[in-house]
Amino acid sequence: MxxxxxxxxxxxxxxxxxxxxxxxxxxxxxxxxxxxxxxxxxxxxxxxxxxxxxxxxxxxxxxxxxxxxxxxxxxxxxxxxxxxxxxxxxxxxxxxxxxxxxxxxxxxxxxxxxxxxxxxxxxxxxxxxxxxxxxxxxxxxxxxxxxxxxxxxxxxxxxxxxCGCLKVDAYTPVELVLAKHKNLRKKKRKFENKGGKISSINGALDQETLNKAIHYLSTLRLQIQTPYQDNYVNMARQSSSYEHDNIVHFIASLEGEMVGYHSFVRCQNSMHCLSGAFDRGRKSNYHAYENMILESMRYAHQNNIHTIHYGPILNPTKASLMDTTExxxxxxxxxxxxxxxxxxxxxxxxxxxxxxxxxxxxxxxxxxxxxx
Structure with missing residues (x-):
């Protein structure tokens, strides 16, 4: 030493x-x-x-x-x-x-x-x-x-x-979360009734999906900006281009049209959020964000992931869903x-x-x- x-x-x-x-x-x-x-x-x-x-x-x-x-x-x-x-x-x-x-x-x-x-x-x-x-x-x-x-x-x-994270062990399966939270059940039904679906992709995003993800990032109306905000899109594009099984993207769509995404990287028994954004030009995304968090929990439960790190908490929806904060x-x-x-x-x-x-x-x- x-x-x-x-x-x-x-x-x-x-x-x-x-x-x-x-x-x-x-x-x-x-x-x-x-x-x-x-x-x-x-x-x-x-x-x-x-x-x-x-x-x-x-x-x-x-x-x-x-x-x-x-x-x-x-x-x-x-x-x-x-x-x-x-x-x-x-x-x-x-x-x-x-x-x-x-x-x-x-x-x-x-x-x-x-x-x-x-x-x-x-x-x-x-x-x-x-x-x-x-x-x-x-x-x-x-x-x-x-x-x-x-x-x-x-x-x-x-x-x-x-900063927020979810200890998946405490909340699995997802059905137990929904059983405890009536409001989440309503949001899940509304999202599904509007043709909502969350899909997952491992590895690199295809060009069309990547272009939409970058567009949603570029058009975010941010109250708080990072000192490196002008390079954030470049970093997100880079991390979304890896053909690696440890990279997983959750894609939210309504009636087949992409309305948002979140990208994560798996590291042993944890997942860490790389980037994410939603189409804020729409009148409503019908609770796509909450449904994406639910789907990330389901994915974690099915893949032996114990903790999901979602990063900084800057909205009340995210705050309400985190079970651990630092x-x-x-x-x-x-x-x-x-x-x-x-x-x-x-x-x-x-x-x-x-x-x-x-x-x-x-x-x-x-x-x-x-x-x-």
């Missing part, structure tokens, strides 16, 4: 982790009950980018031995996450890059990752030194992770939405205390103010400053 205070050497680029490098992290994957599918998804985002959003991979070395990797996203126009135009355009004008690292879970939205370490180093030591390196390279950055996780260094935080917060890191304090003052007046997420959280919280 590498001594805790030993200095690591870092590189940051867009070169995908190789099969030989992947083998160094096999023990970490299996301890987490993950598998090699994570490399397929996370390496995939490195093949996407826009002028203002660039996914990258961070490698850590000790005595020239690779001991840690993490996937981050460099964002040059993050202001729309906080403000509407024209203020967002003014803030984005200098195009000062920041880093974003989403650490809560694995592969959700195609990019979530805790980081990966070899047996020579513990994850927290890698996290601490990785943030120190990123803070030297960038003026500031955001880490999105569980409020229970130990921070890397001095930071400001603000609560975000919860607090998620935005941690603002910078080597400059002035910048940390600036975010503390700005956030309560932005689109990411805590009140935005209160309807979908178990308890209201406030923006605070934490110093280790």
């Amino acid at each position: 590498i001594p805790t205070q030993s200095d690591l050497r870092f590189t940051l680029d867009r070169k995908a982790i190789t099969p030989k490098e992947q083998m160094l992290f096999n023990t970490f994957l299996y301890d987490k009950q993950w598998d090699e599918t994570v490399w397929l998804i996370l390496n995939g985002i490195l093949r996407t980018s826009t002028l203002y959003t660039i996914p990258k991979i961070l490698r850590a070395y000790y005595d020239n031995l690779l001991v840690g990797v993490a996937y981050i996203i460099e964002c040059k126009k993050p202001a729309l996450s906080f403000f509407n135009n024209p203020l967002a355009s003014l803030v984005n004008a200098p195009q000062i890059p920041m880093y974003l690292w989403t650490r809560n879970g694995i592969m959700v939205d195609s990019n979530t990752n805790t980081g990966f370490v070899s047996e020579e180093i513990d994850l927290y030591s890698f996290y601490q030194q990785a943030i120190a390196y990123l803070n030297r390279r960038y003026l500031y950055g955001l880490v999105l992770e569980s409020s229970k996780e130990r921070p890397a260094t001095d930071y400001t935080f603000s609560p975000l939405c919860d 607090d998620w917060e935005m941690r603002f890191y910078s080597r400059f205390a002035t910048l940390r304090n600036a975010l503390k003052m700005i956030t309560p007046y932005s689109k990411l103010k805590p009140e935005t997420f209160t309807p979908f959280r178990k308890k209201p919280t406030v923006v605070e400053e934490e110093v280790m």
Whole structure:
């Protein structure tokens, strides 16, 4: 084991982790009950980018031995996450890059990752030194992770939405869920009476289905945008193109016409949501969303999947269906205390103010400053 205070050497680029490098992290994957599918998804985002959003991979070395990797996203126009135009355009004008690292879970939205370490180093030591390196390279950055996780260094935080998942063991078979929830039974009948159907596809989406999925993603009217929103469609297109049995897409249709989709990746005994959207141009989708969640539960039960991770909870329907939620917060890191304090003052007046997420959280919280 590498001594805790030993200095690591870092590189940051867009070169995908190789099969030989992947083998160094096999023990970490299996301890987490993950598998090699994570490399397929996370390496995939490195093949996407826009002028203002660039996914990258961070490698850590000790005595020239690779001991840690993490996937981050460099964002040059993050202001729309906080403000509407024209203020967002003014803030984005200098195009000062920041880093974003989403650490809560694995592969959700195609990019979530805790980081990966070899047996020579513990994850927290890698996290601490990785943030120190990123803070030297960038003026500031955001880490999105569980409020229970130990921070890397001095930071400001603000609560975000919860992340939701379903423990399928507690709710199987689906008929037991419907027996307990009269409202869900009504929504299922209404969807079916309108010619509704949920089908599943393993592997890559055909071009016609993919085009519709991308259209629904592109036309979403989002109250909250990620700092990498301009690259989100590219990442979804990439993850939907793999001919791999661990990729499963649920397609919602009404009278044979596709009205929405959700894509997942299976990793051992869990599934993780990669992307999803519905046709919001229709007057009604007749509860296609709830029916898709029910069908994903049915699929999980039939395929020995114990947990489904649906990602951030940003609507009341999703909130009502999740049986397990985890607090998620935005941690603002910078080597400059002035910048940390600036975010503390700005956030309560932005689109990411805590009140935005209160309807979908178990308890209201406030923006605070934490110093280790």
